[in-house]
Amino acid sequence: MKKTYIIGLLVLALLLGLSITGYRYYSKIKKPNVEVTSDLYIPTGADFEHVKELITPYLNDLDGFIWVANKKNYPNKIRSGKFKIEEGMSNEALVNYLRGGEPETILLTFNNQDSYEKLAGRISLQIEADSITLVKTMTEKQFLELNGLDENTGLSIYIPNTYEFYWNTTAEEFRERMLAEYKKFWTAERIEKAKNQGLNPIQATTLASIVQKETSTINERPIVAGLYLNRLKDNWPLQADPTVIYALHQKYGQDSIIKRVLSKDLQINSPYNTYKILGLPPGPIGMPDISSLEAVLNPAKHNYYYMCASVDRIGEHEFTHSLRQHNINARKYQQWVNEQGILR
Template sequence: MKKKLAIGIAIIVLIVAIIGYSFYSKIYSPNVPETTSILIPTGTDFESLVRIIEPHVKNVNNFIWVAKKKNYPNKIRAGKFKITEGMNNESLVDHLRGGKQETITLTFNNQDSFEKLAGRIAVQIEADSLSLLNAFNDREFLTQNGFDATTALAMYIPNSYDFYWSTNAQQFKEKMLSEYNKFWNDDRISKAKKQGITPLQVTTLASIVQKETAVVNERKTVAGLYLNRLHDFWPLQADPTIIFALKEKYGQDKEFKRVLNKDLKIDSPYNTYANFGLPPGPIGMPDISSIDAVLNPEDHQYYYMCASVENIGYHKFAKTLKEHNINAAAYQKWVSQQGINR
């Protein structure tokens, strides 16, 4: 009788041990085979989340069991999460439920329109391009923060920024406003005042400088030239503004490699041949090098410039109209030889 009782007790202990080990294994055995990142979109339900997780765990059923025990189906958080090799289900669920996202480095360069900017941003965060575009053009937001439709692009300064992947359009816009205000610190504002222009006007002029030359070490010279014209009440006579006006009239997909004399008569506030001073807003999105070139221009007496035919991509600068006419004649001859009519 005692022998049977001992055997019975042993069997019960074994069963309890097996059940206990099974529970322990579900909770604490490593279930993530390799380190990776997963994306959980906003509004994801548990069924969809399981489909996201399944390719990245050894046993999805054990994950589901632990997740339900820890009430994770009711506490799903969106974002990009890094999961590491060897994670067990308890640490995995706690990590995802805790919502501690991995940051991403979001980057954009010189986007000439909100459409292009929205497209560039939408491939890096969860917000789609349409919601971003709507946020960019929010008139109430622009007015409250000192912008309008012509100057709004100035708020977005090309650079790299840390974001969460789950950032929505409103959050992105607010973060960029914060970055804009940080960028325009006391030092930069003081330098703008020294040039007699506002930060928005600095960005407008910088956009012209950016379009005028792709050579970074030439930008301070170009900025100094335009500031000379501006300070001496000359029209800027910047060809990039004419091209901007032509694109506004004939379509952004049109290519204008050469500005013709007839183009200089186009009726537009961006025509810097017909109008004095700066145009209403930036003609593109200048990068920091162009903005800082306007704030720290080269001090010289140049008032004229012309594309160089000896050093393609660079410019020849002149102090007098006589010098400039020589440079311009050489350039026009070269352009005609290349067969560039438009």
């Protein structure tokens, strides 16, 4: 009896020990461990030590995560990207997701930037690639030449919009995607429309960049495009102030603030000064959005050759075919600018 009792106690102790051990293992694997829902960004080339450092703030039990990760060989299967970890995730669910789940995408957005550096700065805030690598990639001579571009025209392929990307997109992948989007935009129909205006896609983009800089009022853009096309067809200089500002920025730096173009500015020697050159400048002065591109492809038909900022409808323009009326409009605007104390 006594021997049987002792054996029973030993068996019970063994079962209890196995139960405790089993529960501990179960807890490590199945028990909720992620304390808060968050986005986890794992950079390219990260090792397990780096991942542990990144994920520690979100876990209740780091040791349990490490144990499960090792059991599932995660340290040798680390993937980069943006991962959305959910509150209440177990170590098993977390490791399985990081090992084989679909990374999150981001919505990448950029607007009318007027230099590679500004575009790269904007993009590097949204994906893993850094701005220096982006600029180097976007201006790579071999890539530009292969696609009939140069440094003056290369900005043409970057059409402002919102695009879906993976966070760990490389600079090369970003560039190639933008080239693909550019080719997708320039359908046979749009190429034909540009041809009808005497332009190819790069020239249309260049003119659209001037239209974009000239007016932020979208319903004015077809009118402005029509005015500049009238000038081009009649071999007039465009005399577009935004191109002079672009030339001044090239000379004095992108950070120089120019709110008013002065008479002396019109004398700057630059292929972008459309007061001195005939035709279009060597390339776009920014990245026009789709509304500006469509304005050039579908311009308003009119006989306007002159435009001046309106003082009665701020943000809009006064259009005319008469030089006399334009001079009246210009004097009115210059008087208003002087009253505002805008000297430069």
